[in-house]
Amino acid sequence: MPTPTRIDLVLRLTQDLTAALSETARWKRHADSYERERDGAYRERAQLLAWLAALHPATAVITPAADIDGEDGWQLLYLVAGGWQMSWHIHPRDADLFRHVTAVEPSDPRAQWDGHSTEQKYERIRGHVRLLAQESLAGDGSSSGVTAEARAAVLEEAADHLVRQAAELWAPGTKAHTVMLADAAELRTVARRRPTQGTAAARGVQDHGARR
Numbered sequence: 001m002p003t004p005t006r007i008d009l010v011l012r013l014t015q016d017l018t019a020a021l022s023e024t025a026r027w028k029r030h031a032d033s034y035e036r037e038r039d040g041a042y043r044e045r046a047q048l049l050a051w052l053a054a055l056h057p058a059t060a061v062i063t064p065a066a067d068i069d070g071e072d073g074w075q076l077l078y079l080v081a082g083g084w085q086m087s088w089h090i091h092p093r094d095a096d097l098f099r100h101v102t103a104v105e106p107s108d109p110r111a112q113w114d115g116h117s118t119e120q121k122y123e124r125i126r127g128h129v130r131l132l133a134q135e136s137l138a139g140d141g142s143s144s145g146v147t148a149e150a151r152a153a154v155l156e157e158a159a160d161h162l163v164r165q166a167a168e169l170w171a172p173g174t175k176a177h178t179v180m181l182a183d184a185a186e187l188r189t190v191a192r193r194r195p196t197q198g199t200a201a202a203r204g205v206q207d208h209g210a211r212r
Contacts (some may be wrong), residue, residue, distance in 0.1 A: 046094035063111040083158030084130035155191035
């Protein structure tokens with residue numbers, strides 16, 4: 001077998017390099033596509049969170065995030081819905097969507113994480129959705145397995161939590177304190193009604209702050 005010449009070796013290395021560059025370019029196109037899809041999903045998420053914050057003006061605040069290393073501009077959105085705190089990280093590129101949200105310092109009482117995990121946050125959301133969806137229940141709650149007693153207990157627990165949050169976050173007599181207590185009272189009123197009667201009032205709690 002002939003011994004490869006220097007030219008043969010150079011040609012082989014050139015072919016290998018060309019193939020490697022082509023493969024790198026292919027993977028980069030995939031990565032760019034995934035990045036665009038990811039950024040699009042995060043932008044859509046941010047749009048929905050901005051809408052959610054607009055529905056809870058009495059409790060929604062945004063503050064600089066101190067737990068993101070290596071990148072400035074990240075923020076944390078906090079709000080209380082159905083008596084429970086929820087929070088999300090907001091990317092710097094989506095900050096323009098939250099200009100309607102009250103900006104506070106990280107030391108503000110409204111921006112203090114209550115320890116909820118991501119799983120707990122979405123369980124709170126699912127629970128809140130179930131309460132708002134009571135319109136489809138029969139009078140005894142049989143269509144979803146949610147009894148009137150269980151529903152009332154959840155609403156009473158949410159009201160109790162909201163009262164505690166009002167006491168911890170606000171001084172008596174302030175607008176936010178008054179709004180949160182009024183929402184708690186409305187939750188208790190809803191808890192004492194039949195499921196089919198309480199739906200509209202339950203939704204009304206969502207807009208309570210906006211009406212003030």
